[in-house]
Every structure is written in structure tokens, then in C-alpha cells.
Amino acid sequence: MKALVRADASVEIGMGHRVRCQALIHAFTQLGWQCQFVVDRRYQAFASPDDVFIATEAQFWRLAEQADLVILDHYGYAADAITQLYQHQANLLVLDDMNDRGEFPAKWLLNPLQQDYSKLIEYPLIGSQYALLRPAFQASHIDHSSPQRLLVTLGGTDPLMLTLPILNTLLASGFPTEYIQVLLGANAKNAAQVIAFCDDNRIAFEQGLADVTPLMKQAKMAISAAGGTLFELACLGVPTVFAQVAENQTRSLEQHVPLDWCCSVRFDTVPEAARQQRVARLVEEVNRRWLDLQWQQNARQTARRLVDGAGAERVARVISDFFETQ
Incomplete structure (x- = not known):
């Protein structure tokens, strides 16, 4: 066939x-x-x-x-x-x-x-x-260790180039750099500048990984674009603050955000000059939820029930x- x-x-x-x-x-x-x-x-x-x-x-x-x-x-x-x-x-x-x-x-x-x-x-x-x-998610077993990382991943191409302003704002807010893990797609925009920033600030990063499940398993929370990665993060039970970067992500967020395993900030409908305000809102949401252990526990359980x-x-x-x- x-x-x-x-x-x-x-x-x-x-x-x-x-x-x-x-x-x-x-x-x-x-x-x-x-x-x-x-x-x-x-x-x-x-x-x-x-x-x-x-x-x-x-x-x-x-x-x-x-x-x-x-x-x-x-x-x-x-x-x-x-x-x-x-x-x-x-x-x-x-x-x-x-x-x-x-x-x-x-x-x-x-x-x-x-x-x-x-x-x-x-x-x-x-x-x-x-x-x-991908098959790696079906083969993945739940990691019962205590994940400590904030995974930052804005999709395969990061079309709005949000990774760098998000990292800048995280550091300005006092978020500990040792907990940040950046994942860049192989074709990510602005990748050279992001990598240089990570090197300068001793932030862990990976680019173009064939298997992203090990990094996701280490994530206590994530900042992510809301495409197919939404279902990957749900499968592994990672509470997430999503950055909506495209119109076609609207329906998935409309259905998943009310379940309270994730939240979202929209970027695709605002002009570039206004994006920094949205970045600040996203980082504020991350910092608030980073310390809310009860929400994280409930979010993990909810997410894992959705996608196997x-x-x-x-x-x-x-x-x-x-x-x-x-």
C-alpha cells in the first residue's frame, strides 16, 4: 500500500x-x-x-x-x-x-x-x-523524579523571534539562570544571537534535537509556542505558559486553557512594537506559577490524562x- x-x-x-x-x-x-x-x-x-x-x-x-x-x-x-x-x-x-x-x-x-x-x-x-x-512520546514513561527546569521552546522556526526577548525579560525579573533550558529548532530565526546570549549568561541550550523528550521530562514548567508541542507537553505532563504565535493555534488554546493545565499570552495579533508588553505579561505569569506547587501538581495530572x-x-x-x- x-x-x-x-x-x-x-x-x-x-x-x-x-x-x-x-x-x-x-x-x-x-x-x-x-x-x-x-x-x-x-x-x-x-x-x-x-x-x-x-x-x-x-x-x-x-x-x-x-x-x-x-x-x-x-x-x-x-x-x-x-x-x-x-x-x-x-x-x-x-x-x-x-x-x-x-x-x-x-x-x-x-x-x-x-x-x-x-x-x-x-x-x-x-x-x-x-x-x-512522535514514537519517542509513546515509548516515554513518566519520570518520577522532581524536574527543576524551565523549558523555553518557541517552535521549529520561532517565527516572531520571541526567544531572545523572553530570556532577557526572565533575567531582568530575577529568574535563576541555572534553571533555564532553551530548546531551539534547527531552523529557528535569530538562533545565533540566542546562542550567544545563552553562552554569555551560562544558560543551557540545545538546537535541532531529534528527540526532545529528555528535555521535556526535566521541565518543571515550560514556555512554548502552541502548535503540536502543546500535545507533546501535555503527554509528558508539563505545565506550560503558551505564547500564541499563529492564528491556527486559537482553537487548541480555547479548549486547553480552561482545563487549567496551561495558560496563554497571544502575540500573533499585536504589532511588533507592542510585543514587549506581552513578553512582560508572559514572564510575570511564569514567575507567579513557578512557586505555585499545588497548581503544578494538578496541572500535571490533568495534562497526562489528555494525551497518551x-x-x-x-x-x-x-x-x-x-x-x-x-
């Missing part, structure tokens, strides 16, 4: 689509599938040499017709574009977050948030049990079972 995965990555798009699709590819591969990314040539710098590169949508349609399954994780596809793709390959799995693209047909629809979709979706896969995490790390395996099994019964 062959699956094509349509997802792009760039500084503007971020790395989250590709990362969660890689988790799904791993699960399908374990069941004997052949999987391959299909990527727009404009984003070749963030792709793998093994990917298939396309310049037009017609090229993708021809590839889709030859596959058994197409997995679409791409905000560039509105309802009409998804409908066109479905006409070329009805065995279509659409990954979604916001449920804001209108009605479209698909065999399967995956959203780790509770959302209602039209009857054009044959098999909705809805809820946090379908959150797509086996979502990709569940999705791959559901779809494989469908093909086995045809």
Missing part, C-alpha cells in the same frame, strides 16, 4: 505540519505501508531529498490517482481545493485544526480537538486520543483496517 503525504514547511509555515506527518508516516510504515512526502518546489530547502517535488496542482493530482491513500496537512487548501483533490483520490485523510475552511468531502478527517464536521466526512477521527506524536502518545498508531490502524476489509 502506498500513501502520499502533502505537507510543506518553511519559516513562515513552520515545521509542525511536517513533524506530525512524520509521526503518522512512522506508524503507517510499521504496518507495511510505503509513504512519501509531496512538497511544493518553493519549500525544497525544508524538505528531504527523498520527497517528491511538484510545481503545479495537476502534478499532484496525477500522483494522487496512483496512490492508495493521500494524507493532506496543509492550510493552503480551502474547501474547493480539497474537493478537487477528493475527485482524484477518494481515499483522502485531511488533518485539520481550525475547522474554518467550509464543508468539504473526505474519507477521514483528523482533528485532535473537539469539533463538529459535516456529513461529507465519512469517518471523523476527533479528540486528543488522535494527537499525532498513541494517536498516530490509532489512526494508522483505523485506516489500514479499512483497506483490509475492502
